[in-house]
Amino acid sequence: MSAALVLLLLAADGDVASRVQAKLVQREVLTGTFEQSKQVKGFKRPFRSSGTYEVKKGAGVKWNTAAPFASQLTVTADEIRSMQGSEQLFALDAKTEPTVKVITQLLFSLLAGDFAVLSQHFDARGAVEGEGWSIELVPKAGPLTRAFTRISLKGDAFVRSVTLHEESGDVTLISLAPAP
Amino acid sequence: MNPRLTFFWTLAFAALVAHQVYLWTGGLQVETDLLRLLPQGERDEVAEGALRALADSASRQVVVLVGGPDAATEAARFEAAVDASVLAPVPLPASPEDSLLEALLPHRDRLLTAGQRSQLAALSAEQLTERALLQLQQPMAARLGDFRDDPLQLFPEFLRERAQASRVRPVDGQLRVGDEVLLRFEVKGAGMSLGSEPRLQQALDAAKARVATDTTLLVAGVPLFAETASVQANNEVNTIGLGSLLAIILVMWLAFRSPRPLILVVLSVGTGVAAGLSACVLVFGKVHLMTLVFGASLVGVAEDYGIHYFAARQARPEVERHQLLELLKPALLLAMVTSVAGYVMLAITPMPGLRQVALFSGAGLAAAFLTVLAFFPFLDSGQVRSTRFSRVWAGTRAKWPSLSGARLAVALALVLLVAGVGIFRLRAQDDVRALQASPPHLLAAQKALAERIGLPSPAQFFVVRGADEGERLAREEALLERLDAFISEGQLLRYDAVSQWVPSPRRQEENRAVWAKARAAVLEGLKDELDGEAPPFIESEQLGVDAVLGTSVGAALRPLRLADANVVMLHSPSREALERFATLGALPGVKFVDRTGEISSLMRRWRVGMSELLVAGYFVIFAALWWRFRAQAWRALLPTALASLAALGVVGFLDEPFSLFHVLALWLLLGMGVDYGIFLLEHPDDGGEAWLAVGLGAVSTLLSFGLLAISSTQAVHAFGVTLGVGVTLVWLGSPLFVPLEAAPRPVRASPPPA
Structure with a gap:
């Protein structure tokens, strides 16, 4: 279920789906830089990290954090893997963990703009103003509610920001800067 | 000449006929499970209980693993196509994962995997802090609870690692094993009966014909083995029984050329077989298929008495037949006693199956003998013709x-x-x-x-005993540490044990201490980042086995926990490991059972x-x-x-x-x-x-x-x-x-x- 979020970070959809979709630039490979700011309950300041990302349509997502600690997250149809240098932090294999397959399928259908899949998991509300748009996703009853209360997306021709309101009370703001 | 014997044997014969009528009109229960023929082994109530529990759950289940390009659709199609009056699908338990999480969450500080324990002991305070932050920067970290409670996210990791031990996952209302779908069926109807029709196989084959051709199907289950054995034995009973009957008729006809000797010998043999069957049903309640296979061969022994009588009659037409029988009686009796003695030796072996065979044959021979003694002279009036075949043979x-x-x-x-x-x-x-x-x-x-879905060996396992639950779990943990060595040697794939989910009370305290120390180290390292005092470390009560039994893993744990002992199941132990496991019996309370x-x-x-x-x-x-x-x-x-x-x-x-x-x-x-x-x-x-x-x-x-x-x-x-x-x-x-x-x-x- 957690991987479902990744795709939400990177793909914007919603109730106003078709209008938003019309605005989004479709690319086979999408790369860019990100900044993540996570406000964790109990911390004085938000915890910040930054790095680059790469989305290959239908193939996978790479999320490379450069600072403060270098680490790489890879999501493909077959696995979800997190590495720190050569040390594997954790890995989920679709062969042994069938849910991985479901998650990644959801991810790719989202990236392909398959709103039917999205609406199975979220209720979406949104607004379009000029070039810009915003969408708010509320997970439907199910395992996703254990992780998130809601997810906000903002963007124009690209997704520009994702805000994750986690069940634990933590709030994560991810700003995306796609390479031109 | 003994009219009293004839009188009593006539009564017994009538009772036998009545019992046979009852048996053949539906009262006959035939057992087909070959395992029932095997000895109970050295009496160990606990081990037997564990075996029974395993056997009971397995003896009715048939599982089908469906693979292929569209496994989910084909599995659903297969399931719908199976005749539900033969094999009924086993429904999935509803929404299992939540209850497990809720059961374990209040006790999370007491749960660590072996890997986590050794890792936490090895890492320095700085390394622990870095690890916590590293996890925090993961965009997809699905965190459970307040960061300050579990900064290293030890609990989700524990859950993830435990969950990986089982490859079968409920997804979209189906059981998935990787890309494949596992279907479970239960055999319907009151056990298996003596049948020549492979009903289960037919039901499965019919369903198989409905799915796409590129679908792969793996079918397994104890009932399929039982059915094959049943069909096979049924054919053998028919072949052997019919074969020996035809043999008797042939040689009797050649030797005597008259229907009377033939009919009377068949009567004595028939009485013998019927008496054997009745005796088995009266003593054991039912009769095993293998007994019938053997019983069919009894036909070939029981006819000896009748043949001997008629051979003597044929050769000495001048001797009155009652008198003749008196002359033959000592030899017949001695022959019968020595034959029965041979069968009695079967009865003292530890095999319940052979005991049935012995009773069947012993009672059968005695009845055939008594039939000759009590009936033959009365029913055999007239002469027994001399034949050329007999003369040549006798010559x-x-x-x-x-x-x-x-x-x-x-x-x-x-x-x-x-x-x-x-x-x-x-x-x-x-x-x-x-x-x-x-x-x-x-x-x-x-x-x-078994390899794909990870089934443990049903015949080899450890039984761990202790005075109470805590001692059992502690002793089990001591055993698991020794088994870990086998796993790292590649002699064992893995094991299933209760203490993997519920550590012993002492181990729970140790885990809590390790957990608290690691948490304190991280919170100290992040002191400058944190806002004020961290909340106190969670207070938790000891986790008991009962709390977990009610959850989705309960079904997997229940067979591992008997009334006063735990069972440790083994996955793919090597032959060498099986030989060495016996030495682990030296651990307190541990016994290796190798059925x-x-x-x-x-x-x-x-x-x-x-x-x-x-x-x-x-x-x-x-x-x-x-x-x-x-x-x-x-x-x-x-x-x-x-x-x-x-x-x-x-x-x-x-x-x-x-x-x-x-x-x-x-x-x-x-x-x-x-x-x-x-x-x-x-x-x-x-x-x-x-x-x-x-x-x-x-x-x-x-x-x-x-x-x-x-x-x-x-x-x-x-x-x-x-x-x-x-x-x-x-x-x-x-x-x-x-x-x-x-x-x-x-x-x-x-x-x-x-």
Whole structure:
């Protein structure tokens, strides 16, 4: 279920789906830089990290954090893997963990703009103003509610920001800067 | 002449007929589970309880693993296509994962995997802090709870690692194993009945025809093995029973050319088989299929008494028939007693199956004998015609060579030499796995499925006992640490144990201390980042097994937890590991149960023991013969002894695995073979009618027991080969040792009481 979020970070959809979709630039490979700011309950300041990302349509997502600690997250149809240098932090294999397959399928259908899949998991509300748009996703009853209360997306021709309101009370703001 | 015997036997016969009518109108319960034939093993109530629980859950389930490009759709189609009146789908438990999380969450500080414990001990405070932050920067970290409670996210990691032990996941209302879908079915209907129709296989094949051709299906389950065995045994019962009946009819017709002897002999045999069946049902409640396979061969032994009677009648038309029977009675009685004695030896073995066979055969022989004694003279009025076939056959007796002096010594030496070479070649085989005759495709599917979905070995496991739950868990943990060494050596894939989910109270306290220390280190390292005082470390109560039993893992844990013991199940243990596991029994409260190995060693002990006892058996039979024949007694026994050695030699030359069943067959050979010697010794000066009776009996015995050799069940086959060779040799060999001119009249001064 957690991987479902990744795709939400990177793909914007919603109730106003078709209008938003019309605005989004479709690319086979999408790369860019990100900044993540996570406000964790109990911390004085938000915890910040930054790095680059790469989305290959239908193939996978790479999320490379450069600072403060270098680490790489890879999501493909077959696995979800997190590495720190050569040390594997954790890995989920679709062969042994069938849910991985479901998650990644959801991810790719989202990236392909398959709103039917999205609406199975979220209720979406949104607004379009000029070039810009915003969408708010509320997970439907199910395992996703254990992780998130809601997810906000903002963007124009690209997704520009994702805000994750986690069940634990933590709030994560991810700003995306796609390479031109 | 004994009217009282006839009267009582008529009453018994009527009761028998009534019971048979009841049995054949639906009262007969036939057991097909081959495992029921195996010995209980050394009595260990706990281990037996664990085995029963395993067997019960497995004995009705059939599982199907569906793979292919569109496994989910094809699985649904397959499930819908299976005839639900034969195999009913087992429903999935509703929404399982939540309750597990809720059950464990309040106790999370007490749960660590072995890997986590060693890792937390190895990392410095700085490394722990860095690790916590590293996890925080993961965009997809699905955090559970407040960061300050579990900054290292130890609990989600514990859950993830535990969940990976099981490959079967509920997804979208189906059980998934990777890309494949697992379907579970339960056999419907009250057990399996004696049937020639493979109902389960047909239901599965019909469903198989409905799915797309590129779908792969792996089907396994105990009921499929039972069904195959049932269908197979059913065919064997028919073949052997019909074969031996036709054999009797043929030889009886050739010898007597008259319906009366034929009908009466069939009556005595039929009464014997019916009495055997009734006795088994009355004593055991039901009758096992294998007993029926053996029982069918009883036909070939039980007819001997009737044949002997008619052979004597045919040869001595001048003697009044009641009087004739009185003359025959001692020999018939001795023959019956020695045969039953052979079967009684089967009854003292630890195998419940053989006990049934012994009762079936013992009661059957006695009933056939009594039928001859009580009914024959009354029903057999008129003459028994002499036939050319009988005269020719009887005439060969006079021409048969006999051995004495130097010729006897040379013949003995020759037989002993040849048999000795064969016996030297014998390979003992006590492994029960090798004695099973399951079709290879079923075994292969079962093995592949066990590997894919991760089924533990059902026959090898550890039982851990302790005074209370806590001690059991602690002892189990000590065992698991030793098993971890086997896993890292590659001798064991993994294990299933209760303490993996619920650590012992002491281990829980240790985990809590490790957890608290790591958490404190991280919070101290992030002191400057944190806002004020961290909340106090969570207070938790001890986690009990009961709390987890109610969750989704409960189904997996319940078989591992007995009333007063825990069971540790093993996945893919190597042969070497199985041999070394016994040494782990030295750990307090730990016992290694190797069902397969146990039965195999039991088989070996009984094979050796029964072989030694067989020698003693020869002395007992010799004593019985001595009582009647004195110095001539050896003439009745030696042919059987030589034939037994020769039969063993043949088994050796055939390269067949030598097992307990061959030895048991030799016991039967002792009981039956001596009969031939007895009949010949009793009538040394007759016109060859005893020889005719022996020959007729031997031919039909051969046909019935020889047909056992075609059985695909190794044990039944062993009986067939041993008795086939043995009976032939005893039959042809007996007259060699009973020379017509030399044999004196047996002692008739003290005939046994009737």
